[in-house]
Amino acid sequence: MKVEENGTAKLFFLSSAFWFVLGTLEGIADATDMVVPDLFGGISWLVFSRIRPMHTTTMIFGFVGSALLGASIYIIAAVLRTPLWSERLGKVSLWIWNISIAVGLIALDLGYSQGREYAEWIWPADIGILLAFALIFYNCFQTAVKRNEKIMYVSSWYILAGLVFTWIIYFFGNAVWNPEKGAIYGLPDGILAWFYGHGIVGLFLTPLAVAVAYYIVPRVARSPLYSHKLSLVGFWSILIIYTHIGSHHILQTPIPTYLKVIAISGSIAMIIPVMTVLVNLWLTMRGRLGLFHQDIGGKFVMAGLVWYIITCIQGPIQALPVVQRMTHLNNWVIAHSHLGVFGFSGTIALGGLYYILPRITGRPLYSTRLADVQYWLLLLGMAGFFGVLTAGGLVQGNSWLNGETVYRTLPMIHVYFVLRASIGVLFVGAAFIGLYNIIRSIVGEPATESQEFETEQAIGLTQ
Amino acid sequence: MIYYAGWLYLVGISLIVSILAFIWGARTGQFSDQDRARFFALGPDLLSQPVKIASRRKQRLHNGALLGIIMLCLSILATALVLGILRRAG
Numbered sequence: 001m002k003v004e005e006n007g008t009a010k011l012f013f014l015s016s017a018f019w020f021v022l023g024t025l026e027g028i029a030d031a032t033d034m035v036v037p038d039l040f041g042g043i044s045w046l047v048f049s050r051i052r053p054m055h056t057t058t059m060i061f062g063f064v065g066s067a068l069l070g071a072s073i074y075i076i077a078a079v080l081r082t083p084l085w086s087e088r089l090g091k092v093s094l095w096i097w098n099i100s101i102a103v104g105l106i107a108l109d110l111g112y113s114q115g116r117e118y119a120e121w122i123w124p125a126d127i128g129i130l131l132a133f134a135l136i137f138y139n140c141f142q143t144a145v146k147r148n149e150k151i152m153y154v155s156s157w158y159i160l161a162g163l164v165f166t167w168i169i170y171f172f173g174n175a176v177w178n179p180e181k182g183a184i185y186g187l188p189d190g191i192l193a194w195f196y197g198h199g200i201v202g203l204f205l206t207p208l209a210v211a212v213a214y215y216i217v218p219r220v221a222r223s224p225l226y227s228h229k230l231s232l233v234g235f236w237s238i239l240i241i242y243t244h245i246g247s248h249h250i251l252q253t254p255i256p257t258y259l260k261v262i263a264i265s266g267s268i269a270m271i272i273p274v275m276t277v278l279v280n281l282w283l284t285m286r287g288r289l290g291l292f293h294q295d296i297g298g299k300f301v302m303a304g305l306v307w308y309i310i311t312c313i314q315g316p317i318q319a320l321p322v323v324q325r326m327t328h329l330n331n332w333v334i335a336h337s338h339l340g341v342f343g344f345s346g347t348i349a350l351g352g353l354y355y356i357l358p359r360i361t362g363r364p365l366y367s368t369r370l371a372d373v374q375y376w377l378l379l380l381g382m383a384g385f386f387g388v389l390t391a392g393g394l395v396q397g398n399s400w401l402n403g404e405t406v407y408r409t410l411p412m413i414h415v416y417f418v419l420r421a422s423i424g425v426l427f428v429g430a431a432f433i434g435l436y437n438i439i440r441s442i443v444g445e446p447a448t449e450s451q452e453f454e455t456e457q458a459i460g461l462t463q
Numbered sequence: 464m465i466y467y468a469g470w471l472y473l474v475g476i477s478l479i480v481s482i483l484a485f486i487w488g489a490r491t492g493q494f495s496d497q498d499r500a501r502f503f504a505l506g507p508d509l510l511s512q513p514v515k516i517a518s519r520r521k522q523r524l525h526n527g528a529l530l531g532i533i534m535l536c537l538s539i540l541a542t543a544l545v546l547g548i549l550r551r552a553g
Contacts (some may be wrong), residue, residue, distance in 0.1 A: 079503050153503035164480065172473055191470050215504050220476065222509065224501035236485060243477040259470075280542050293517035294527045310536040317540055323547040332543070363482055383532045390539045394546065 002089055005083065005359040007069050008016050010089030010442060012070025013353045015098050017431075017438040019062025022105075024424070024431040026055035031421035035414070038146045045109045052109045053120040059199065060118060061129070062101050064346045068208035069097070069136060071352030072159045074360070075215045076140050084144035093135035100128025114174070114182035117192045123179040126202045129327040130170055137163040154231040155211040161239060162207030167277065169199035169243075191259065198246030199338075203344035207238070210277055211309075212352040217281045219289055220298030220355070226283035234276030241269050243320050252328065267319035274312040280304060297355025300347050305378055307343030310386075314339065325401065332393025343382045350378075350434070357441055366440035374437070381426035388423065392416030394396040409453055 032039060033048045037367065040046040068181060077084045084090055104121030107113075113120045121129070146150065173196020174182050175189075183189050196273060218225050225231060245266035248257045283303070292298040314336055320326050354371055358364050365371055392413045399409040488494060519527070 066490075078506065117539075149503065150492070151496055151500050151503075153500060155504070160480075161484070165477065168476065168480075186469065192473075194468060195473060218504040219509060221508075222505070222514065225504065226501075228497045229494075229498040232517055236481070237479040238480065239484075244474045289526070290516035291514065292523045292524055294515045299525070303529065306533060310533065310540075313537070314540055317544060320547075327543055328549045340492075379528065379532070383535060387535060387539065390543075393542060398546070 001088060003033050003091070005087070005089045006074055007087055008084065008094055009070040009100070009356065010216075010360050011072040011091065011094050012066050012073065012246050014282050014438060014442060015094070016063050016065075016349065016353065017435040018064060018072065019058050019101065019433050021428075021429040023055060023058035023063050024244045024428045026051050026058055028421065028424040028428050029289035030055055031417070031424045034417045035421050044111065050109055050113070051110060053113060053117075054105050056102060056118055057108075057366065059179050059346070060205070061343055062105075062122055064205055064341060065355050066097070067349035068205065068212065068345065071212045071215075071349065071356055072208050073136070073164075073311055074139065075211060076156050076159050076230070079149070079155050079215065080144060080147035082147045085139050087145060089135055089139050094138065096128050097132035097137065100125045100132060101126065111166055114448050115176075116183055116189075116196075118197050119174045119182060119193065121174075123176065123182060123342035126170070126176050126447060128180065130167060130176065133163060133167045133170065134248050137167065142147070142208060154225075154228060154235060155214045157232070157235050158207040158211035158214070162204060164210070165199070165207075165239075165243070166204040171195050172196070173199065173255045187253065190253060191247055191255060191384060194246040194247070194249040195243075198249060199243065201345070202238075203241045203244075205341060206242075209304065209345040209348040210234075213277070214304060216297060216301045216351060217284050220292065220295045220301070221288040223284055224457075226280050230276050234273040234280070236290060237276070238270075241266050241273065241314050245270065245319075248324075251319075251324055253320055253366055264319050266322070268316045270312065271316060272301060274308070277303065295355070295370050296365070296375065297351045297353075299372075299375060299440055300351030300354060302351075303375070304344055304346075304348035304351055305326050307347060307382065311336070311339045311344050326397040327393060328397075330393040330396035330400070331389045332397065333415070334407045335389035335393060336387070338382070339386055347378065347382075350374075353438070360443060361433045363441075366444060368441045369439045374433045376432040376434070377426045381423050381430065384426075385420065388419045389417050392420075 029040075029046065029051050030048060034053070037048075044050075064439060073084060089409045100121075104125030107125065108123045110118055112122050137160070140156075140163060144156060144160065155219050174184070175184055175192070178184065184192060214225065214231060245263045247255060247263035248267050250262070251260055282305075289302075289429060317323055318332070318336065354365065363387060396409055399412065437453070
C-alpha cells in the first residue's frame, strides 16, 4: 500500500467524486421514474423502490460523507499542527468505507434491504461502516493525543464529536445487534429510526461541514475567526440539543406527548447553535467578500452557508404542528432533505474538496473554470429544485387536507415532477464535470487557458 | 414510559458523553487563551501567498444570485406558514 502525506484525504476526495456521479445518476433515474413510471419496463434492478434508497445512501455516505471525511482528516492534522497519526490506517479505513458502501448498494439493487429510511443497508455493510468510523476516529483521536498545539481549534472538536456521535447513532439506529431485521419492534422502532434518520444528517454531516467551514472561512478571508468562544458555545449547545429532536419527523403518530414536546422545543432551540455558527462566520467574512468570490473553495463554502441559513430557518418552522399538517408526507420534506444534505453539507463538502485538493497535490486545480461551471450548475439547480419541490409539496399538502385521493392529486403535481427531472440533468452534468476535473487535478498537469476552452467546447459549454 | 426506555437511554448516553468531554476540556485548559485560538486556522504559510479579489461585476453577480435565492426561499417558507395558519383557522 502506497503511503504518502495526505494520501488518505486525496483518495476520499476521489471516492466522493465517483459516488457523486453514481448518486446523481440514481437520482435522475428515480426522477424519470416519477414522470414516466413504465419507462424501465419493470426491470427489477431499476425499480423505484430499489433505486431510491440507493440514491439517498450514495449521496449521504458516498458523496457528501466521503468528501467531508477527507476534508476532516486533512483539517484535524492541520489545526493541531501534527501530521495524521497513520496514513496507512487512513487508507485501510478508506477501503473499508468504500467497499462497505459498494456492498450496501449492490445488495439494495439485488433487492436485499432492511427497509428503514437511510438505514436500508444490510448487516455486513453496517458492520463495515461502523468499523470504518471507528478506525477514522481512532486515527483522528491519536492525532489529537500527539498534537503539537495544546488548545484544540473548534474544527477538531466538531470532527471528533461528529465521529463519536455518528458511531453511536449508526450502531443503535441500525439495530446491529439484530442482523436479520436491523430493527426493533413497533412504535419504539419508529422513534429509533428517526433518532437515526435525523441524527445522520445532524450529527454526521452537520458537524463535519461546520468544521470545514470554520477552517476555510478564516483562511479565505485571511482573518482570524471572529470569536472562538462563540464557536464553542455553538458546539456544546448542538451536542446537548441535537440528539433528541428526531421525533419531530413522526409528530402525527401516537408517540407520547412528552417526546413531541421535547422534539419541537429542541427543534426551535436549534436556532442557538445555528446562529452562533452563522454570526461568527459572517463577522469573520465581513468586508472580505471579494476574496470569497474569487476563491472557488471559498465560494462553495459561502453558498453552503446560505443553504445552511435557509435549512435552519425551515427546520424549526416545519417542526411546528400547525405548519407540519401542510408540509409533512409530501415533496416539501424532499425539498428540505435535499437542502440539508446536498445544498448545505454537499456544497460545503465540495468547497472543502476544492480548497484542500490543490494544497495536497501541490499544484492548482486542473481547471478552476470547470469548477466554476459546476458551482453555477449546482447553485441554480438547487434553487430551482427547492422551489419546484416545495411548491409541489404545498399542492400535495393542501390536497391531503382537502381529502383528495391520490389519483386526483398525482395529475396536479405531474408538472413539478417533470421540472424536477429536468433540473436533475444539471446535477448529473455537474457531477461528471467534477469527476473529470478532480481526476485531472490528481493525475495531470493544470490546464492552460486554451485547453480549458477546448474542454468546455467538448462538453458543450461554449458555442 | 418503560416502553420507550431504550430511546431515553440513548439520550442519556449522548448527554453523559457530552458532559464528560466538557469536563475533560475544562480540566485541561481547552477553554483558556481563546484569543490565540482564533488564529489556529491560519497557517504560517498563508499570509505570504498573493491575494486575489474578484472583479466588482463578478461580486455583484454572485451576491445578487445568493440574495435572490435567500429571498425566494424565505417567501416560500412564509407562504407555508401563512397557509398553515389559515388552514387551521378555516
